[in-house]
Amino acid sequence: MATNAENVPKASLYISKTSIWASVPRLALEEKGYGPDEVDLKEVDLSKGENFDPSYLRINANATVPTLVVPLSTTLEPEVESRYRAIKDTKSIVEFLDKSRSPQSRTHTTSSAPAPTLTPATIAFSTASNKVVDILHSLPADPNALLFLNARNDEELKNVTPELRPLLHAKTDAITDLIKQNEASEVKVSEKTVKFWEVRRAASTMMLDVIEEGDKSIDELDDAAKKSRTEYFAAAQNGWNNLKEVLVTLSQDIIGPFVLGDQISIADLHLAAWLARIAKLSGGSASDDGNAVITAIVNHVGEGFTLTKDFSVAEARRRAGLPPTTADPNERQARLAAFWDAIKERPSWKKVYADGLH
Numbered sequence: 001m002a003t004n005a006e007n008v009p010k011a012s013l014y015i016s017k018t019s020i021w022a023s024v025p026r027l028a029l030e031e032k033g034y035g036p037d038e039v040d041l042k043e044v045d046l047s048k049g050e051n052f053d054p055s056y057l058r059i060n061a062n063a064t065v066p067t068l069v070v071p072l073s074t075t076l077e078p079e080v081e082s083r084y085r086a087i088k089d090t091k092s093i094v095e096f097l098d099k100s101r102s103p104q105s106r107t108h109t110t111s112s113a114p115a116p117t118l119t120p121a122t123i124a125f126s127t128a129s130n131k132v133v134d135i136l137h138s139l140p141a142d143p144n145a146l147l148f149l150n151a152r153n154d155e156e157l158k159n160v161t162p163e164l165r166p167l168l169h170a171k172t173d174a175i176t177d178l179i180k181q182n183e184a185s186e187v188k189v190s191e192k193t194v195k196f197w198e199v200r201r202a203a204s205t206m207m208l209d210v211i212e213e214g215d216k217s218i219d220e221l222d223d224a225a226k227k228s229r230t231e232y233f234a235a236a237q238n239g240w241n242n243l244k245e246v247l248v249t250l251s252q253d254i255i256g257p258f259v260l261g262d263q264i265s266i267a268d269l270h271l272a273a274w275l276a277r278i279a280k281l282s283g284g285s286a287s288d289d290g291n292a293v294i295t296a297i298v299n300h301v302g303e304g305f306t307l308t309k310d311f312s313v314a315e316a317r318r319r320a321g322l323p324p325t326t327a328d329p330n331e332r333q334a335r336l337a338a339f340w341d342a343i344k345e346r347p348s349w350k351k352v353y354a355d356g357l358h
């Protein structure tokens with residue numbers, strides 16, 4: 001992106017308000033001081049399956065948000081709209097947003113303060129930061145899988161059904177409509193796209209089979225449905241079990257309270273969004289403090305799981321630039337609790353989570 005105010009090509013960030021990964025570049029926009037005159041936020045409603053629409057697949061064939069579309073700075077004539085580059089994964093988008101605005105950049109529209117550099121300054125920090133980001137994007141940490149696997153028994157299934165059922169219906173219906181439109185030649189897509197739609201619809205349908213009857217007791221189910229529910233619970237149990245190691249590793253890898261100590265960096269933005277989702281799935285809320293949120297998470301993971309309280313509350317607050325508390329100066333908290341307390345004070349976090357955790 002150019003840094004000259006008259007020559008700033010406007011970028012578009014495709015997001016969905018409740019998407020966990022789209023929240024990471026949204027946090028980055030705020031932290032870096034990008035204004036709405038520089039980046040357009042475009043909502044892709046995942047709950048309506050808008051990400052599967054051919055017009056969106058042309059931008060990002062993976063059908064995921066976020067996507068950042070940046071006009072190429074070599075585009076000289078404004079009418080040549082097709083010359084753009086689409087950045088299709090969270091990590092690359094945030095790195096791009098960070099590099100595109102240096103502390104000397106003169107294009108701030110939201111503040112006159114220099115834009116912070118979020119990319120770690122040393123190789124050692126860069127390695128540490130990448131490790132955390134990679135863990136958060138790894139399969140055992142997948143926050144979207146956990147959203148759909150957030151029930152390990154009948155009672156939990158009953159609780160998640162009202163939220164998940166309409167979501168899964170809308171998604172499968174949207175894909176079915178697209179397949180029909182293609183058959184009726186109302187849209188024209190490749191065979192590969194049709195296959196992609198079918199695979200994604202089959203995955204949703206499998207989940208929907210269980211969720212559709214999620215508010216029934218086990219005795220009301222036929223044998224096939226009983227079997228599907230049992231398999232679903234086993235997958236969910238496995239998912240939440242695998243999270244234990246993720247949480248322990250993160251706790252060890254965070255210097256505290258931020259991933260790299262007292263300076264916020266790229267890894268913190270990924271962690272902020274990820275932890276907000278895990279907290280939500282565990283029954284936590286945006287107003288909870290770090291100790292409450294971590295208690296909710298460890299209780300939800302269950303089976304006696306705990307996280308070591310090895311970080312000084314006073315030191316965490318000092319490093320995060322927060323006022324000291326009147327609490328016992330020897331008080332310790334889990335590192336992820338210290339992170340939560342530090343990150344939720346940031347204006348970026350308050351803005352992105354103004355409507356609650358997602």
Ligand SMILES: N[C@@H](CCC(=O)N[C@@H](CS)C(=O)NCC(=O)O)C(=O)O
Nearest residue numbers: 019020021022063064065066089090
């Ligand atoms: N690896 C991608 C993953 C993005 C992703 O999974 N996004 C979710 C929302 S948080 C999505 O678009 N899901 C749509 C779907 O799978 O239907 C990234 O880092 O950006």
